[in-house]
Each structure stands twice: as structure tokens, then as C-alpha cells.
Amino acid sequence: MRHIFVKQGFSVLVITMMAVMGAPRSETRETRHPAVKVLCIPAPAFEMQTNDVKYTNTGVLSLNDGWGYVRAPLILPNNTKIKKVEMVCKDNGSLNLRMWIHTISNDLSQNFTLCEVDSSGASSTYETFSTTVISPNVINNVDYNYFLNLSLPGTKTAGYEFVSAKIYYTGAW
8 A cells, every 4th residue: 555655646746846847848958049159270270281381389370481371171060050250360461361161062063152251450469350241151061061261461470370260150069
């Protein structure tokens, strides 16, 4: 008899708790309120095919000579939505640094730019430049490959240094 009462008491407790807390849901906090996450791509992740790039122990990328561009892979989960792209750099010259997300289809028949971020105005300090104009902003890893390209218009002594790129997104991870 006592055993039956414990079972019934447990059932009443579970039913009461479900009434107070709500029934279990398949919907998670992530699907109801997707958090914005940040993927940081530091300067050493960018590479150039020649020895023209210089990295410092402080994580700064600059060119040894002239003008050039570097590239880093952009790896995000499929169906991720990019919300904002930032570039942290020093632009103390007359030209602008430019970073863009370049997209190439698997069969190489299509390539396009999702967004661009340009530095503007000379400054001897590190600054953040950003854009929220991204189209299309949904990652499709099934059909496309994504890269961050960075154009450096000159050397460190000319006033150009790159620190990092930041991709603000919602989705998995």
C-alpha cells in the first residue's frame, strides 16, 4: 500500500511541477532568441603567396614592400546569418585598407562579393570599421566557399597595419 502511495505522490509531484514550470518544449532558447556570436580572425590567419607579409608578436600584419592583398578562409556553419563585419586596423596614409568577403561556387562558375569594409581618414591609432550591408547574408556551404580578402595599400612605415576581422553572426556554434 505504501508503495502505491509513493508512486501516486510522485505522479502528483511531477504533474504539479509541469503545471508550474510548463511542459517540456522542443523549442530551445537558441531558436527563440538567437544570440549574436563573434568569430574573430586574427592577422596571422591571413596569408600571402610571397614573403611580402610581415607579422609582429603583437598580432599585427603589414607589408614589407608596396601594395598587396592577403586572404583567409571564412568558415561558418551552413545557414549562418552574418549580421556585421568589422575590421580592426591602423590607416595613417592617404589610401584606404579594404576587406571583403569573397564567395566562389564549388564549380568555379560563380564568384561575388558579400560585403566590403573600407577604412577612412588618416589616424595614427587603431580603429574599427564595419558594415551591416551584407547580401546575401546567409552562408551556403553546400554550394559556395567563403574567403576574407584584405587589400593593404602600403607598408607599415607608410601607415598601414591590420589587426583582425570580426564576423558577427547568428546560428550554430
